[in-house]
Amino acid sequence: MKTHLTLAAIVAAFSVNTASAQDGAVDFEKQILPVLKESCFKCHEKEHEENGKIKKPKGGLRLDSAAAILKGGKEYPDENVVAGKPDASWLLKTMALPESDDLAMPPEGKGDRVSAANQALIKKWIESGASFGAWKGVE
Template sequence: MKPTLLTLSAMAFAIGSLSITNASAQDAPVDFEKQILPILDAKCMSCHAKEHEDNGRIKKPKSGLALDSATAIMKGGKVEPEKTVVAGKADESWLLKSLLLPEDDDMFMPPKGDHVTPEEQALIKQWIEQGANFGAWKGNE
């Protein structure tokens, strides 16, 4: 299902309404390795890790999107390449947009398992708005 104008409007509203109530927490830099990577590991990596062998079978990242290295995240996948994360622009970043779609949308992530909580969404938004700094983390390059 392609996002409709109504869906995109709802996403823009949801992105804009994500906030952290504690002003000092909002100003503190988000640590990718300590705060964002655990979310990606728990809720995204089972489908979005670079090509690897799993039980004797080659497993490729869904939609060509690997989230297990800084380079791969910034490169993006088949959908909106180079817009998975747009540093400083959460509203243009598909990583966040896909988390905010209605659950029945084909692009909603993650489609199975535990969904990303509103608090985790706000943290991802804050990290992107702060410039999507990976710190020293390079990942599986």
């Protein structure tokens, strides 16, 4: 009986290990950057010219570089991504707001909501320290 219990404990410990190994760390460049590109870049890129017009990043917020993501925008400087604190990070909070909210991102009618799965991924990334790896983005 005792042997069986020990064996069960080993099996349990082993499966916990494999689960976390599969889960792994979130890779910003591979898993999160594509989401921001798709849903946010058209309004939150470095100032550039488009069809002869100057396009400035909305709200003063750029999401196309690691430094800019940490710097944040006009209203919430230093609170766009707060490592370890998803609840304090406006990048995630604005995505989670109901579409009708003035600060919901992307703004109502300006693009699809970020999926719950991708929001969960971003939450996990912030919780685990918001590392950008080697990615620096546009200077």
